[in-house]
Amino acid sequence: MNLNIRIRSRDFVLHPSGAVYWPEQEILLIADVHLGKISHFRKHGSAVPVKAIANNFRKMDTLLKEFDPEHIVFLGDLFHSSINMEWHMFEDWHSTLDNQVHLIAGNHDIISPLKYEKLGIKLFSEVKVDGFLLSHHPEKRDGLFNICGHIHPGYKMRGDGKQQLKLSCFFQSQNQFILPAFGDFTGNYFMEPEEDDLVFAITGKEVILVN
Template identity: 60%
Template sequence: MNQSLSILDQNFVLHPSGGIFWTEKSTLLIADVHLGKVSHFRKHGSAVPFKAVAENFKQLTRIADAFEANSICFLGDLFHSSLNTEWQLFEDWVKSRKENVILVAGNHDIINPLKYEKLGIAIYSEIITEGFLLTHHPEEREGLFNFCGHIHPGIRMGGLGRQVLKLSCFFKTENQLILPAFGTFTGNYYLEPKSGDQVFAVTRNEVIRVC
């Protein structure tokens, strides 16, 4: 189940995969996929299941097919590090899609921009449109609402018997919404909401407002 939000008279849909669909712009916003991270760690001896690679592309296809957007805007850290075998998988995925793909570069996006250019992917340091600021790192700028990633936000929720449930989340403050990390092989940074903040926890099939 999705969650809908209205911000600055624009409509957004929060999807369980961790992406956001901007209705008026017919654009998907996705942060921190970290493609190539699984292969990077496997190369250096970590026992990471290779099926995690396929899961990232399944998730991308799932959300892209769900909304049939005109554009997909990645808010940084699309690819984790230097080129590895997952780049070819990414090329194949992009060529299989009809959406216009855009990248707002993050700190991990170190691959030569010419590689993206050959795929028709435009790269920006930030995008400002309709009163919104799209970045990788969280930014606070007067008069603009910021969509960003980088933090990999998570939330801890206590239960009976001292159980603690840890989930990724969308974390919204007055002028900012931080997207959860989209990639399957990423950690979380657990945030403590303050008065007025809104937190939307992400499960496999639902986005649930928890505060």
């Protein structure tokens, strides 16, 4: 189940996959897919099921069917490292789209920009839209609200006993909103929210405000 929120009088839809849809701008925001990471693990002997490779593409197809955005903006680390078989899967997937695709380059995005340009994908270091700054790394800019990735935020939900549940989350502070990592097998950095911070945990099927 999605969760609708408002930031600076703008509507945003938080999706359980970790993506965000901005209806007014018809923008789908996705952070830290890390395509190629599963193939990298398998190459080095990790027992990751091969069917997991296609899961990121299935999730993206689900989002496109639900929201039909004009723009898809990847907030960095679309690919984990150099080209492997998942690049060719991405080329095939991209060929089916009629959406405009943009990449805000992250620290893992080392594939040549010429490869993206050949597909018609525009690369940016950051994008400013309607008072919002879209970036990969968290940034602070006067007068702008930052939407970013990179951190892979997670949250530990603790019970009355010693039990705890570790979940990915969206993390909102005063002038910043951090998306969780979209890709499988990406790991989390567990956040310690301050008094005015908001944590939106992802349970797998829904997004829940937990503090």
